[in-house]
Amino acid sequence: MADDTPRKPIDPTPPAGDPRWNEVVDRRTGIDRRAVEGAQDPTNLERRRGPGRRLTDFVKTAEEGEMNREQYLFLLAIDAFKRVNHKTFPSWTDVLEIIRKLGYRKTMPTELNLGPRAADWTEKPDAPAGVTKLADKRDE
Numbered sequence: 251m252a253d254d255t256p257r258k259p260i261d262p263t264p265p266a267g268d269p270r271w272n273e274v275v276d277r278r279t280g281i282d283r284r285a286v287e288g289a290q291d292p293t294n295l296e297r298r299r300g301p302g303r304r305l306t307d308f309v310k311t312a313e314e315g316e317m318n319r320e321q322y323l324f325l326l327a328i329d330a331f332k333r334v335n336h337k338t339f340p341s342w343t344d345v346l347e348i349i350r351k352l353g354y355r356k357t358m359p360t361e362l363n364l365g366p367r368a369a370d371w372t373e374k375p376d377a378p379a380g381v382t383k384l385a386d387k388r389d390e
Contacts, residue, residue: 293363327352350379 305313312321327348331340340348355377360370 291363291365294361323352324349347379347381350381 308318311318317325328340328345331344331348332338335344337344355375356371356373357375359372360368
């Protein structure tokens with residue numbers, strides 16, 4: 251049974267004084283939320299490509315299934331961690347621990363724009379990983 255009641259068109263104008271309309275972009279108005287003024291500052295982590303932006307060789311080869319030595323070593327380390335610790339999904343702290351144990355250290359200033367809340371720092375290349383558990387230190 252069809253409803254033949256005439257429908258009122260949706261009015262895209264915001265109700266006066268409703269603060270939620272300042273934060274939400276209604277897709278029906280045709281406005282692209284990514285183009286709205288006050289959008290987030292670029293972080294250098296954007297994956298969307300626009301005109302003239304191509305994938306780097308680093309990303310392109312990995313997406314095509316060809317990994318370089320660094321990517322393959324990282325994959326093996328994650329897999330070993332998951333097997334040894336019986337974890338299907340490592341936490342971000344676990345991933346950082348794995349990265350540090352692979353030998354990575356923060357020796358360069360960041361290339362990311364993470365805003366004023368993130369303080370940048372560097373450390374010496376031979377700095378200890380700093381992820382060893384206290385129980386391991388007692389055994390020494």
